[in-house]
């Protein structure tokens with residue numbers, strides 16, 4: 001059985017002091033969680049303080065982006081070895097906000113994924129269709145193109161260190177989540193595409209998170225779908241109570 005994985009994407013929220021306050025509240029709420037991988041992804045500046053606060057806990061730290069070179073004249077960028085040095089073990093790559101506002105492409109996302117893997121950072125690789133694409137019946141072709149481009153040159157060994165996040169763009173930050181059936185349909189398609197690429201046994205072991213307006217009220221229904229292996233959570237990860245409730249929903253399903 002795939003271990004569920006819940007990650008919080010804090011986006012551009014929280015100073016280091018606010019971030020530490022949040023994880024200090026969170027860590028006491030999740031001490032009894034044993035069947036779920038838990039990750040928080042703060043803004044870069046808060047990563048060292050959050051990492052220090054979470055040292056003796058099961059919660060891992062991730063970043064929200066990474067550049068594809070190790071070092072050099074790339075003003076404003078952060079490298080994979082820098083993130084590892086700061087204590088990160090995961091990195092979100094290809095989030096739709098980065099695709100939309102910072103013009104990331106499948107090709108640059110692919111470079112970032114490869115660089116992250118080179119430094120043993122686990123990518124949380126985000127894909128998802130826009131509302132127009134869904135309404136035009138293009139959801140599956142869009143997902144296939146994003147998977148083909150983002151995973152170009154990734155082999156069967158490397159893919160096992162990648163988490164896929166299916167995040168329909170129309171559901172992110174809108175309060176309008178995909179229905180459990182819509183999520184399952186997309187996840188099943190993603191898994192079968194991965195099976196074509198890497199073989200069924202490997203695809204069956206890969207974890208696919210759903211992201212898009214996940215909250216305590218809808219977490220159980222989404223997470224109980226057979227191909228939904230976790231959640232990438234934005235807004236609801238900014239409060240310890242709601243994030244811990246989502247983690248608890250995953251834990252309860254995992255213990256059944």
Ligand code: PEP
Nearest residue numbers: 172173211212213234235
């Ligand atoms: C996200 O940022 O990846 C996300 C899914 O946000 P939200 O949960 O706020 O929709």
